[in-house]
Amino acid sequence: MNSELTKKIIEKIFPEKLPTLEELEEKYPPRNLPDSAMVTRICPSPTGFMHLGGIYMSLLCKKFADQTDGVFYLRIEDTDKKRELQGAKEIIYSSLKDYDLLYDKNPKYGPYVQSERKDIYISYVKYLFSKGDAYLCFCTEEELKAATEKQEKLHLKRGYYGEWAIWRNKTEDVVLAELDKETPYIIRFKSHGDCEKTFIHHDLLKGNVSLPENDMDIVILKRDGLPTYHLAHVVDDHLMRTTDVLRGDEWLSSIPVHYDLVQSLGFDSIRYGHISPINKMDGSSRRKLSKRKDPEANVAFFKDKGFVVSAVIEYLLNLANSNFEDWRKENPKKDYTEFNLTIEKLAKSNGPLYDEMKLRDIAKEKIALMTSEKVFEYVLIWAKDYDKYFYNLLNSNSEYWHKIFNIERGGDSIRKDIAIWSEVYDFYKFFDVEKFVRTDWGNFKSVFSTDEIKDILTEYKALYNESDDKQAWLSKVKDLCTKFGLAPDIKAYKADREAFKGHVGELTQVIRYAVTGRTQSPDIYEILQILGIEEVTKRLS
RNA sequence: GGCCCUAUCGUCUAACGGUUAGGACGGAGCGUUCUCAAUGCUCAAAUCAGAGUUCGAUUCUCUGUAGGGUCACCA
Numbered sequence: 001m002n003s004e005l006t007k008k009i010i011e012k013i014f015p016e017k018l019p020t021l022e023e024l025e026e027k028y029p030p031r032n033l034p035d036s037a038m039v040t041r042i043c044p045s046p047t048g049f050m051h052l053g054g055i056y057m058s059l060l061c062k063k064f065a066d067q068t069d070g071v072f073y074l075r076i077e078d079t080d081k082k083r084e085l086q087g088a089k090e091i092i093y094s095s096l097k098d099y100d101l102l103y104d105k106n107p108k109y110g111p112y113v114q115s116e117r118k119d120i121y122i123s124y125v126k127y128l129f130s131k132g133d134a135y136l137c138f139c140t141e142e143e144l145k146a147a148t149e150k151q152e153k154l155h156l157k158r159g160y161y162g163e164w165a166i167w168r169n170k171t172e173d174v175v176l177a178e179l180d181k182e183t184p185y186i187i188r189f190k191s192h193g194d195c196e197k198t199f200i201h202h203d204l205l206k207g208n209v210s211l212p213e214n215d216m217d218i219v220i221l222k223r224d225g226l227p228t229y230h231l232a233h234v235v236d237d238h239l240m241r242t243t244d245v246l247r248g249d250e251w252l253s254s255i256p257v258h259y260d261l262v263q264s265l266g267f268d269s270i271r272y273g274h275i276s277p278i279n280k281m282d283g284s285s286r287r288k289l290s291k292r293k294d295p296e297a298n299v300a301f302f303k304d305k306g307f308v309v310s311a312v313i314e315y316l317l318n319l320a321n322s323n324f325e326d327w328r329k330e331n332p333k334k335d336y337t338e339f340n341l342t343i344e345k346l347a348k349s350n351g352p353l354y355d356e357m358k359l360r361d362i363a364k365e366k367i368a369l370m371t372s373e374k375v376f377e378y379v380l381i382w383a384k385d386y387d388k389y390f391y392n393l394l395n396s397n398s399e400y401w402h403k404i405f406n407i408e409r410g411g412d413s414i415r416k417d418i419a420i421w422s423e424v425y426d427f428y429k430f431f432d433v434e435k436f437v438r439t440d441w442g443n444f445k446s447v448f449s450t451d452e453i454k455d456i457l458t459e460y461k462a463l464y465n466e467s468d469d470k471q472a473w474l475s476k477v478k479d480l481c482t483k484f485g486l487a488p489d490i491k492a493y494k495a496d497r498e499a500f501k502g503h504v505g506e507l508t509q510v511i512r513y514a515v516t517g518r519t520q521s522p523d524i525y526e527i528l529q530i531l532g533i534e535e536v537t538k539r540l541s
Numbered sequence: 542g543g544c545c546c547u548a549u550c551g552u553c554u555a556a557c558g559g560u561u562a563g564g565a566c567g568g569a570g571c572g573u574u575c576u577c578a579a580u581g582c583u584c585a586a587a588u589c590a591g592a593g594u595u596c597g598a599u600u601c602u603c604u605g606u607a608g609g610g611u612c613a614c615c616a
């Protein structure tokens with residue numbers, strides 16, 4: 001190696017003013033935390049929307065940090081400027097806020113946006129270059145593509161390695177000549193491994209994994225002067241003093257590269273845990289939740305639909321540690337933050353299938369535990385953004401809607417039929433007096449004829465008294481049963497089916513259908529009470 | 542194709558090498574109830590296949606099979 005020429009190259013390709021490694025170490029000192037504290041991070045790319053998997057990962061990282069009095073931080077990985085989308089960063093910030101995933105913003109370890117840390121990466125690239133662990137590569141994309149095709153034809157491993165790494169051992173004067181010609185270049189890492197040999201990676205989730213040593217001369221600095229993920233994340237995780245990296249298991253196979261880089265940079269190695277992503281069934285095969293194909297991959301989906309945030313969180317927690325469900329059963333009122341998440345119990349099998357039924361069940365459970373005030377509050381917030389008509393309706397008569405949401409709430413048998421806020425209006429639509437259309441009896445199935453139904457309604461209208469309590473109300477209904485040949489109670493009917501046309505249910509069905517236009521509804525007495533005598537009379541006519 | 546990961550009811554998963562293989566969601570049925578929801582009870586439903594180790598294997602080993610991941614100047 002000709003050190004004079006090397007120096008010349010360095011002068012040519014690296015800016016003069018760069019922070020030195022010593023300065024960086026000093027600027028980002030080890031964190032003053034107990035040994036057991038976990039420093040974790042979530043590193044999304046601002047490419048469009050917040051993925052459910054991102055929330056899942058953040059939730060786990062934050063919990064582990066919180067449980068150990070550590071630190072959870074957010075780093076925006078925007079080194080691919082081509083894929084970056086306007087406003088995407090803001091979506092990340094607001095999604096994390098929605099899910100109450102507060103992250104550390106201590107400026108001491110910032111900035112937390114990679115494009116603002118360019119000089120730092122270049123310093124390390126320069127360091128690698130100076131020690132002979134990096135080199136310039138002047139290959140064009142066409143050349144690389146041609147090489148890959150050739151490798152495929154010969155059934156060889158694809159990539160830039162060994163004898164295929166044609167710029168790996170070029171002499172300085174050749175490199176300098178290309179630089180003089182201003183040929184575009186990238187910087188590659190000079191790998192140290194032999195892919196025939198293996199080493200053991202101790203994974204937090206998967207245990208000991210035997211992997212081949214790295215022999216790939218990966219790109220560390222791209223043509224646009226920004227680092228690749230591999231280099232950037234290794235540098236940042238070190239300087240930000242990260243202790244535990246939890247990430248999708250699609251990264252497991254790049255561990256050899258990262259390990260090689262860490263060694264070469266002289267960093268302490270940190271712990272990695274590779275988690276299987278959430279899957280979805282696509283025909284007969286399962287696949288990762290896809291941005292393009294699956295609306296539920298986007299966390300905004302859950303907001304749109306009106307899923308309670310805590311339900312989504314608990315669903316994810318349940319996927320992470322299946323004992324969460326038992327804990328929740330024993331501690332129905334506790335906040336999920338009190339649950340102790342453990343790495344040992346983290347599901348290490350294949351990615352779970354997204355199960356909306358299960359999510360809905362959790363959501364129903366959550367809503368059932370709310371007071372009517374809370375329900376009102378949540379519905380209002382949802383409707384404000386997604387259903388203006390309903391929003392105005394709620395505001396115009398909030399007392400009325402409070403009563404509606406209080407139907408069969410707080411007693412022994414709490415209703416559990418609302419899972420998402422977008423279903424609320426349809427469920428209680430018949431309370432919308434303005435829009436209520438007179439019941440069409442055409443499809444009504446009953447033991448009674450049309451004339452009999454008319455009679456029932458007339459008689460019922462006459463004896464309905466708004467001030468009756470539930471007992472009085474029920475006994476009046478039962479009285480009417482006798483008159484129309486129905487059994488006042490079901491037991492009597494079952495004892496002697498021949499003696500009656502049916503039981504009390506037949507009669508309440510007529511009333512229900514007249515008042516709500518439906519054959520199914522919550523407690524009919526409460527509905528009558530809330531609608532008020534005037535409206536009831538109108539609907540019974 | 543190379544390398545890596547994974548394999549228990551339909552789904553999410555439990556089970557120091559010894560259990561009638563447990564729970565939850567979903568499904569079915571019954572009871573209760575004015576309908577629905579809820580609730581209570583009951584039922585159906587699984588260890589991928591084959592070898593090996595062992596007194597004994599869901600659990601350990603190997604082989605096969607199947608699924609998933611990864612092989613970018615994207616993360």
